[in-house]
Amino acid sequence: AKSLGRGSFSYYSNDLSKRAAERLDMEVRLRRAMQQGLLEVHYQPQVEITTGQIIGAEALVRWHDEERGYIPPDQFIPLAEQSELIVKLGDWVLEQVCRQGKAWLDQGYPELQLAVNLSPGQMRSNDLVTRIAEIVNRTGYPARLLELELTEGALMHDPEVATQRLTELRELGICLALDDFGTGYSSLAYLKRFPLSVLKIDKSFVRGLPVDSDDCAISRTVVAMGHSLGMSVLAEGVETEQQLKYLQGLGCDIYQGFLCSPALPEQSFIELLRAGE
Ligand code: C2E
Ligand code: CA
Ligand code: CA
Ligand code: CA
Numbered sequence: 001a002k003s004l005g006r007g008s009f010s011y012y013s014n015d016l017s018k019r020a021a022e023r024l025d026m027e028v029r030l031r032r033a034m035q036q037g038l039l040e041v042h043y044q045p046q047v048e049i050t051t052g053q054i055i056g057a058e059a060l061v062r063w064h065d066e067e068r069g070y071i072p073p074d075q076f077i078p079l080a081e082q083s084e085l086i087v088k089l090g091d092w093v094l095e096q097v098c099r100q101g102k103a104w105l106d107q108g109y110p111e112l113q114l115a116v117n118l119s120p121g122q123m124r125s126n127d128l129v130t131r132i133a134e135i136v137n138r139t140g141y142p143a144r145l146l147e148l149e150l151t152e153g154a155l156m157h158d159p160e161v162a163t164q165r166l167t168e169l170r171e172l173g174i175c176l177a178l179d180d181f182g183t184g185y186s187s188l189a190y191l192k193r194f195p196l197s198v199l200k201i202d203k204s205f206v207r208g209l210p211v212d213s214d215d216c217a218i219s220r221t222v223v224a225m226g227h228s229l230g231m232s233v234l235a236e237g238v239e240t241e242q243q244l245k246y247l248q249g250l251g252c253d254i255y256q257g258f259l260c261s262p263a264l265p266e267q268s269f270i271e272l273l274r275a276g277e
Contacts (some may be wrong), residue, residue: 007120036062042263056113060263086121098139115147129168152184170195199226203237212247
């Protein structure tokens with residue numbers, strides 16, 4: 001029994017160090033990828049439900065790795081989140097989006113609200129607001145056309161600090177959205193205090209519409225609550241006409257999902273925008 005114990009211990013520790021090594025390897029690759037310009041920002045349309053117009057887009061980062069091919073953000077954002085890398089990556093995405101948004105405006109495209117994800121690690125950095133203000137000023141993209149998406153986790157980690165940061169961002173003119181709503185542990189008391197403009201219904205609740213009665217009840221409640229707090233409500237992960245119809249009936253304001261389009265490279269996104277004009 002003793003030797004078995006030792007054996008399993010050493011197996012365990014090997015496994016741990018293997019995972020640590022893999023993580024380190026991934027982190028090194030990610031740093032390199034950033035330097036070599038292998039990260040790309042794609043844009044997923046956000047559609048106003050009453051008019052069917054594309055009024056904005058969510059920026060979603062993609063990593064194209066030579067050996068591994070296409071690596072989805074779920075596999076490297078959490079890793080970056082464990083180090084300072086997330087701050088660099090976040091700044092990079094924000095700068096790309098503001099530059100791109102400014103270029104589209106200069107080319108005469110209609111104004112779009114461009115949404116960028118902000119992760120908990122970025123929220124914790126003390127000079128967050130200063131750096132965002134710098135990027136917005138440097139690129140000349142109007143702050144009112146920029147939206148930052150935050151998860152409940154990013155806000156509830158330290159609600160006092162979050163309230164302060166969000167208020168400063170709001171004073172710059174930036175819009176704020178609560179992402180993945182319903183999956184975290186928000187306190188409704190805080191929800192009221194954060195200066196949020198948009199509530200995003202998580203796609204896990206949209207999936208079961210219009211059949212699953214729990215998902216229907218949750219969606220209906222979120223729309224009503226968002227509106228009564230003065231927010232727009234956006235449903236994400238909309239894949240079918242039936243889901244859209246149901247959300248329309250609830251008075252949901254905006255949708256995003258494969259029904260309209262997945263996230264697209266900038267060129268394809270602009271082609272889609274042109275086709276809808
Ligand atoms: P998220 O912010 O909740 O983004 C929405 C995710 O849902 C995206 O996955 C999008 O491609 C996917 N999606 C959109 N429409 C549909 C649909 O109709 N059906 C389904 N099943 N999925 C849909 P993606 O691009 O793989 O991103 C995953 C997560 O990675 C994001 O979730 C976000 O948390 C994170 N992420 C992506 N880009 C960034 C970034 O630039 N910065 C930070 N901090 N996080 C990012
Ligand atoms: Ca928006
Ligand atoms: Ca998001
Ligand atoms: Ca989301």
